[in-house]
Amino acid sequence: MSSTVVCTRGNKSQRALQRSSQAFGHDRPATYARENDRGRRNCASLFLGVGVPSTLNGVLMRLQFALTKRLAVARTGRGRRSSHRLLLPANRRRNEQVLRRAMSIETVVDVLQPLYARALAALPGPAADVVKYIVGEDFSVVGLIISFAVAFLSLMTAARVFARKKTNLPPTVPGGLPLLGNMLQLKEKKPHKTFTKWVQQLGPIFHVKMGSIDNVVISSAELAKEVLVTHFESVSTRRMTTAMRILTGNKTMVAMSDYGEEHRMLKKMVVGNLLGMSAQRANRAIREDALNTMIDEMFEDLKGNEGVLDIRRSIQYALFPFSMRQVFGYVPDKLIVEGLGELGKWDIFQILVLDPLKHVIEVDWRNYFPALSWVPNTQLEKRVNDTHERKLTVMGALIEEQRKLLQTREPTRCYADIVLMEYPNLSPLQLKHSLWEPIIESADTSLVTSEWALYEIARNPTIQERLYSEIISVVGTSRMVTEDDYPNLPFLEAIIKETLRYYTPVTILPPRYVHEDIKVGGFVIPKDWDVLINLYGINWDPKVWSNPEVWNPDRCLGDKTLDLGVKDFRIVPFGGGKRMCAGMTQAFSIIPMNVAAIVQHFELSLPPDENINAEDTVYLTSHKLHPLRALLKPRVAQRLPSSLKSTSSAFEVKSSQSCPAHATHVDATQAKFCPL
Numbered sequence: 312m313s314s315t316v317v318c319t320r321g322n323k324s325q326r327a328l329q330r331s332s333q334a335f336g337h338d339r340p341a342t343y344a345r346e347n348d349r350g351r352r353n354c355a356s357l358f359l360g361v362g363v364p365s366t367l368n369g370v371l372m373r374l375q376f377a378l379t380k381r382l383a384v385a386r387t388g389r390g391r392r393s394s395h396r397l398l399l400p401a402n403r404r405r406n407e408q409v410l411r412r413a414m415s416i417e418t419v420v421d422v423l424q425p426l427y428a429r430a431l432a433a434l435p436g437p438a439a440d441v442v443k444y445i446v447g448e449d450f451s452v453v454g455l456i457i458s459f460a461v462a463f464l465s466l467m468t469a470a471r472v473f474a475r476k477k478t479n480l481p482p483t484v485p486g487g488l489p490l491l492g493n494m495l496q497l498k499e500k501k502p503h504k505t506f507t508k509w510v511q512q513l514g515p516i517f518h519v520k521m522g523s524i525d526n527v528v529i530s531s532a533e534l535a536k537e538v539l540v541t542h543f544e545s546v547s548t549r550r551m552t553t554a555m556r557i558l559t560g561n562k563t564m565v566a567m568s569d570y571g572e573e574h575r576m577l578k579k580m581v582v583g584n585l586l587g588m589s590a591q592r593a594n595r596a597i598r599e600d601a602l603n604t605m606i607d608e609m610f611e612d613l614k615g616n617e618g619v620l621d622i623r624r625s626i627q628y629a630l631f632p633f634s635m636r637q638v639f640g641y642v643p644d645k646l647i648v649e650g651l652g653e654l655g656k657w658d659i660f661q662i663l664v665l666d667p668l669k670h671v672i673e674v675d676w677r678n679y680f681p682a683l684s685w686v687p688n689t690q691l692e693k694r695v696n697d698t699h700e701r702k703l704t705v706m707g708a709l710i711e712e713q714r715k716l717l718q719t720r721e722p723t724r725c726y727a728d729i730v731l732m733e734y735p736n737l738s739p740l741q742l743k744h745s746l747w748e749p750i751i752e753s754a755d756t757s758l759v760t761s762e763w764a765l766y767e768i769a770r771n772p773t774i775q776e777r778l779y780s781e782i783i784s785v786v787g788t789s790r791m792v793t794e795d796d797y798p799n800l801p802f803l804e805a806i807i808k809e810t811l812r813y814y815t816p817v818t819i820l821p822p823r824y825v826h827e828d829i830k831v832g833g834f835v836i837p838k839d840w841d842v843l844i845n846l847y848g849i850n851w852d853p854k855v856w857s858n859p860e861v862w863n864p865d866r867c868l869g870d871k872t873l874d875l876g877v878k879d880f881r882i883v884p885f886g887g888g889k890r891m892c893a894g895m896t897q898a899f900s901i902i903p904m905n906v907a908a909i910v911q912h913f914e915l916s917l918p919p920d921e922n923i924n925a926e927d928t929v930y931l932t933s934h935k936l937h938p939l940r941a942l943l944k945p946r947v948a949q950r951l952p953s954s955l956k957s958t959s960s961a962f963e964v965k966s967s968q969s970c971p972a973h974a975t976h977v978d979a980t981q982a983k984f985c986p987l
């Protein structure tokens with residue numbers, strides 16, 4: 312026995328509904344009728360209590376009741392005159408319970424929960440992870456809302472794609488899913504490699520969808536030049552992830568800022584005073600000091616014997632002090648920081664370099680669905696914000712120390728002194744980030760490139776022997792190799808270039824979005840799409856390089872046109888066009904010298920278990936997964952003397968009262984207690 316008591320349209324049915332609701336003791340009717348301007352009545356949603364058109368309401372009711380299997384739904388009439396009726400059991404008390412249950416959103420959630428769990432179990436692992444990430448472990452009210460929102464967005468996107476079908480868009484990667492696009496096909500977590508595989512199928516320009524973001528991936532030198540040079544103005548804005556936005560102080564740093572007034576000002580400041588040719592020339596003594604210290608420490612660790620060393624650690628321990636000296640003029644052994652206590656040198660390294668590098672790659676699913684950016688993701692934001700705040704606090708303390716030093720002595724040529732003296736109008740954030748940026752940039756890319764080059768040298772004895780012979784023939788055996796020797800070491804140059812090609816440190820340029828429709832390679836890239844320049848794909852292009860998967864420095868030997876992206880885009884580790892890397896001069900002063908000095912002093916080989924560890928992993932840059940451990944056999948008893956008379960330090964005090972503490976070997980204690 313059943314009777315019809317709830318309907319969604321029509322005066323008569325509405326009255327029936329009112330009656331039944333009152334009969335059940337509901338303080339508000341299950342649905343309400345709303346008069347629209349044409350005088351028709353629409354019903355409210357049973358789910359949310361908001362007015363939705365009757366058709367949709369009917370669909371929702373059907374879904375809800377079909378799922379609960381407690382109620383049957385009947386549809387009467389056609390089109391606009393149709394109505395949806397619930398067939399309720401005759402028993403009044405039971406009716407009341409059933410209607411109440413059916414009315415509650417929790418019922419829907421309860422009913423969907425096991426279905427959701429079953430669906431998760433049926434999905435492949437990565438797909439289930441993504442869904443869990445978006446909706447949550449358990450199906451909740453929020454999950455339900457998110458699902459509806461995502462479905463809505465997908466429909467909108469599908470409509471847009473359909474509308475654009477007639478334009479000549481780049482080919483799309485097949486196999487995308489309605490909501491996620493091609494995200495699940497990028498599960499390898501090394502998108503540059505997956506993109507490069509797709510090039511064989513789709514060509515050097517293709518469209519890939521990540522969530523609701525449309526990306527165009529460019530993997531050829533020619534097309535990259537078109538984008539980075541010809542269309543620069545139209546693609547000059549960076550797309551930031553949540554972590555990047557926070558850690559860059561909302562783009563307050565040269566590398567991550569949008570092209571504009573602030574970018575030009577900050578870039579001019581850092582290139583003119585630190586990274587440009589003449590500033591780098593002035594800083595040569597600090598680089599040589601860092602190199603000497605690194606080789607000395609390696610000898611010390613080996614204690615005159617052959618042994619296995621962690622090469623990453625040796626280089627890292629030289630690079631960070633170098634970058635601190637370049638910026639602040641000294642390496643603080645101790646720093647008292649309010650709220651963080653007393654920090655040692657390596658605590659500072661952790662806070663300024665390692666933590667930001669770790670957190671900058673945190674994935675926020677909202678970045679793939681910008682329309683849902685209002686949904687909170689507080690845990691991620693807190694983690695990244697804490698890292699950012701700690702970094703700013705330490706930078707603030709270092710800057711305070713520097714201001715105190717400036718009251719006790721004349722300004723030196725270290726970057727912090729120059730910035731504090733000559734750029735008084737920088738905001739506090741601009742100041743902190745201007746000094747932090749060269750520290751973090753010095754620490755990462757140069758390290759990974761040196762490490763990969765030494766890994767290849769250690770596993771290729773013939774190449775190592777050729778390099779060693781070249782160094783000895785140019786430098787001899789009585790002094791250490793210097794930057795002056797570099798132009799006479801073509802094989803060393805070829806090794807570095809081939810390493811930058813093969814182990815492209817920045818595999819994909821940070822995304823930029825398109826401001827206006829542009830044409831690239833004959834295809835239209837519509838406004839609002841993102842452009843991803845796949846540097847790795849360009850460097851591994853089989854149309855340009857035979858056997859790109861083989862590390863072979865000879866391919867770069869003697870090729871003078873190979874300028875790494877200045878004009879020639881066949882190898883582009885530093886990007887290209889106006890936003891090309893500003894630290895290229897410094898990188899080319901440090902990386903070749905690290906490699907040459909180590910090979911000059913030690914014969915390298917891989918310990919038996921090291922060969923299998925060639926795997927890479929992508930953080931912000933492409934790292935060797937496991938730090939390089941190499942077996943080192945000293946070729947000489949101790950470090951060879953450096954030919955450079957270590958006097959032209961960047962940090963000589965400009966006044967006639969030259970303070971030795973601020974000349975070449977400056978450390979925190981000396982700087983702090985400097986009598987001047």
Ligand code: HEM
Nearest residue numbers: 566749752753756757816817884885886890892893894898
């Ligand atoms: C092997 C070493 C390095 C590699 C492979 C490298 C690579 C890159 C890449 C790919 C970009 C992005 C270009 C673009 O978006 O188009 C970049 C930008 C930049 N790099 Fe480097 N980099 C290296 C070393 C350094 C060093 C040592 C510094 C400074 C200490 C530095 C400072 C910068 C700056 C300031 C920018 C931003 C330039 C701009 O946006 O105008 N880089 N680098």
